[in-house]
Amino acid sequence: MRKGEIVTLIGANGAGKSTILKTISGLLQPREGKVFLEGEEISALAPHQIVARGISQVPEGRRVFPELSVLENLVLGAYQRKGKEHLNELERVFELFPRLKERKNQPAGTLSGGEQQMLAIGRGLMARPRLLLLDEPSMGLAPLLVKEIFAIIREINAAGTTILLVEQNAHMALSIAQSGYVLETGEIVLSGSAAELVRNEEVRKAYLGL
Amino acid sequence: MSQFLQQIVNGLSLGSIYALIALGYTMVYGIIRLINFAHGDIYMVGAFVGYFAFRAGLPLPLVFFLAMVVPALFGLTIEFFAYRPLRKRNAPRIAALITAIGMSLFLENLGILLFSPDPRPFPRVFTNEPIHFAGGVTISIPQILTLAFTSVLMISLTLFIRFTKTGKAMRAVSQDAEAAQLMGVNIDRIISITFVIGSALAGAAGVMVGILIPRIEPLMGIMPGLKAFVAAVIGGIGVIPGAMLGGMLMGMAETLVTAFISSTWRDAIAFGLLIVILLIKPSGIFGSSSRTKV
Helix, strand or coil, X not given: CCCCCEEXXXXXXXXXXXXXXXXXHCCCCCCCCCCEECCEECCCCCHHHXXXXXXXXXXXXXXXXXXCEHHHHHHHHCCCCCCCCCHHHHHHHHHHCHHHHHCCCCEHHHCCHHHHHHHHHHHHHCCCCXXXXXXXXXXXXXXHHHHHHHHHHHHHHHCCCEEEEEECCHHHHHHHCCEEEEEECCEEEEEEEHHHHHHCHHHHHHCCCC | CHHHHHHHHHHHHHHHHHHHHHHHXXXXXXXXXXXXXXXXXXXXXXXXXXXHHHHCCCCHHHHHHHHXXXXXXXXXXXXHXXXXXXXXXXXXXXXXHHHHHHHHHHHHHHHHHHHCCCCEECCCCCCCCCEECHHHCEEXXXXXXXXXXXXXXXXXXXXXXXXXXXXXXXXXXXXXHHHHHHCCCCHHHHHHHHHHHHHHHHHHHHHHHHXXXXXXXXXXXXXXXXXXXXXXXXXXXXXXXXXXXXXXXXXXXXXXXXXXXXXXXHHHHHHHHHHHHXXXXXXXXXXXXXXXXX
């Protein structure tokens, strides 16, 4: 992956997309192979050490803390940052997602699916990551909301965060990514720029339904 | 009427002991879903530390300090050497449960080995002269101390859980441990802190019981440990206010039954209460019904 890009990982259910993200985040140990971040091997590190190196993950299914308030969820996203330096980030997240500001004292479990996804992304941004891992951000959302979320992902990227986007919605993913990988049963079968992948015959048939 | 009020006061001071022990059960369960059966014996450790500290002539605050710090170290050590290795190997929960029972037996027998199984009188620290209140209610100084210190501990714990960063992380871990790790929470550290806090509270309860009922022995943790566990389940296991309420209910029920029915019914009522609650609301008074994740 190159710095500053949006890279997408597409593939069918069970292809191993989430497994890759969990391995990068340190929740799973790689059985073989290694994970590198800017030349440093991070395969054996614990999840909190990986967050400290600037990688945040927005997990599949949002996984917000349902009984904590929206604000508490966001503050936890900045868990490793000292003192008050997360307050700037909080302002930025509230600018990106004004709806979260309106509901900041509400338990996260009472938010709608789309709002929970916004909260999950906002929470991931609170650590001010260099690399943001997004796992299926469109899952279970209405098409209009998916568009909104993807516009925001692009905005986050434009502000300088590198993004690795895992998606089943290949169409949306390739529309905002610069490059991508196609995963089948744990192996990368295709890779290239997003434009090449969109033109690729197999990708069109298998993932874009064209 | 005054007899009833008197029993309420007695029930509250006994309930304080149960509540403090129940907090440790419920917090550990909330974080790692383990019933730490060695927890009742941690309370015994607190009582013995208090015993020796008083005998050494230390002042009261220092006695309480030591009787909280030493059990906290015990809890920390047990977690580190007994439970953590199992967790790292993804052992099934039953293995951890059996280990907890093993740790309990270990502490009990270590106590017998070091201190002999005979009960010993706890040093008398306060005069037995009760203080009379309006309505014929009398409260002894140990009871006042117990109620006051328990309140301080519970309020501090509530504030800690609610407002500190570590407290928020503890709540996050109990709701979704994996997601909490993705936020950068060091889960091992949170688990250690949970054991430290729970064990310190049990240690404080150990000294209080020594002062209230001046008699301690190595097996003193078994029954109160079991009842505190029941109290935690009644209140909703994993829920902190639930453990506080459950402990108080338990103490109150026992005292009232002893006073107005018969002391032979005391233990039956404790476990009868459990059966009734489990029939009406299986998740406990404050427990939310099973939160299955999609």
